[in-house]
């Protein structure tokens with residue numbers, strides 16, 4: 001059989017872009033996008049609009065492999081551009097709208113962006129950013145918007161060469177979209193959240209994104225025609241590949257600009273939402289409300305460890321929660337807490353504890369392991385021995401843009417080194433304990449900040465908690481907790497009481513020796529708590545007072 005080789009018939013490049021053409025054929029009359037009070041498109045229309053924009057980009061002079069950036073909230077245009085930009089042959093670069101002008105300009109310069117689509121609400125940010133560039137990209141204004149965009153004030157209109165609606169109008173609906181020559185051709189460059197260091201430009205190819213999109217449907221068992229609410233920013237790792245995945249199953253995309261609990265609940269009710277994704281911070285916001293759901297909504301959470309108390313509360317309101325783990329470098333969720341039917345018989349608190357574990361590799365991914373950093377060998381499956389999480393699979397990035405050293409450090413010995421620390425349980429399920437940079441080493445003992453946070457979250461007065469290392473003359477480091485309290489408490493706990501609470505629930509060496517109360521914990525642009533900011537605060541406090549030990 002050795003003479004049977006790949007041929008043109010069995011090896012066309014894998015790409016997620018063809019999902020759109022198929023959706024137009026199969027689900028042509030079905031609703032593809034809903035936004036505001038009156039914007040509704042069908043899959044037939046979405047396909048034609050994307051072809052028109054792609055053809056307009058080609059007419060403007062955008063060529064294969066040029067980078068085209070987008071600065072937008074989760075609007076219909078943002079959704080369309082996930083297809084239209086790569087259909088023009090260009091490489092898509094979504095930019096986080098919560099960044100400042102200097103960082104936006106750094107990213108645009110770094111990826112040598114040729115054209116930038118700008119949501120009207122971010123026109124000032126874009127104009128400010130391009131002032132800092134010698135070779136600014138062509139600016140396209142996305143102006144039409146049901147939520148008041150038409151009337152929004154655009155300070156410097158002269159900087160915008162085109163408007164999105166004109167590109168849609170003038171484009172050719174019969175455009176022969178530009179297919180990748182090779183499935184390894186880049187399709188996106190996404191910047192990481194910058195939680196641990198400056199954002200890194202992660203490049204993914206058509207093949208990786210195609211596999212990730214399909215995998216994201218299978219793993220979460222998404223049926224045909226789901227109603228998907230966009231509570232995950234599309235600018236964050238392309239919304240974990242769901243823009244392409246939802247086209248594959250002919251779903252309805254409910255777009256929204258702001259992530260606010262009352263609006264989210266209204267959209268769930270009005271449109272019969274069945275699926276949504278979000279970081280635990282979004283889940284926490286929804287769980288804090290009292291509103292129960294009329295019918296269950298599937299919620300996939302990833303991005304940081306979801307506290308058990310948040311999982312419990314959200315499930316009691318009617319959310320059916322799945323928990324996954326992924327990185328910008330893997331394009332989406334590649335490890336998930338695959339649920340076993342026998343776990344349904346356990347008490348809710350045990351179920352939430354099991355669901356808090358990150359889980360096992362998804363079916364489309366290849367291998368996950370936890371290795372000892374010194375020996376490189378797999379750690380014991382004992383739920384206690386910590387090591388670095390490594391993985392290999394089709395959706396691991398091609399590498400970091402213009403960073404061969406960073407790429408070599410991360411992709412080595414046949415594995416992607418995640419920089420996350422975890423344990424493997426006896427049943428093969430992975431649990432993240434920390435990021436390598438955040439493990440606290442106190443008197444030679446490794447303390448997982450995530451474990452201490454999980455205990456703090458069980459305190460009835462705690463809204464958010466983050467634990468970092470504080471320098472200590474005697475122990476090297478000690479755990480230092482930063483806590484925000486729930487609003488409206490009649491009596492606030494003291495630092496001493498919080499420490500006492502932890503003492504009852506964890507070994508002494510893990511107990512925070514300092515508890516700092518903040519009104520709100522700092523957040524990165526993707527809603528994560530930037531521990532380096534808290535570490536700086538802890539460093540400034542100096543050595544933990546010996547009297548406390």
Ligand SMILES: Nc1ncnc2c1ncn2[C@@H]1O[C@H](COP(=O)(O)OP(=O)(O)OP(=O)(O)O)[C@@H](O)[C@H]1O
Nearest residue numbers: 192193194195196197303304305324325326327328
């Ligand atoms: N389910 C999860 N539980 C715990 N942590 C998670 C989970 N999902 C993702 N993470 C964390 O998020 C990280 C990936 O996030 P992302 O790619 O957005 O960038 P970042 O790592 O936050 O930023 P940077 O790499 O710039 O510091 C993972 O390495 C892991 O630490």
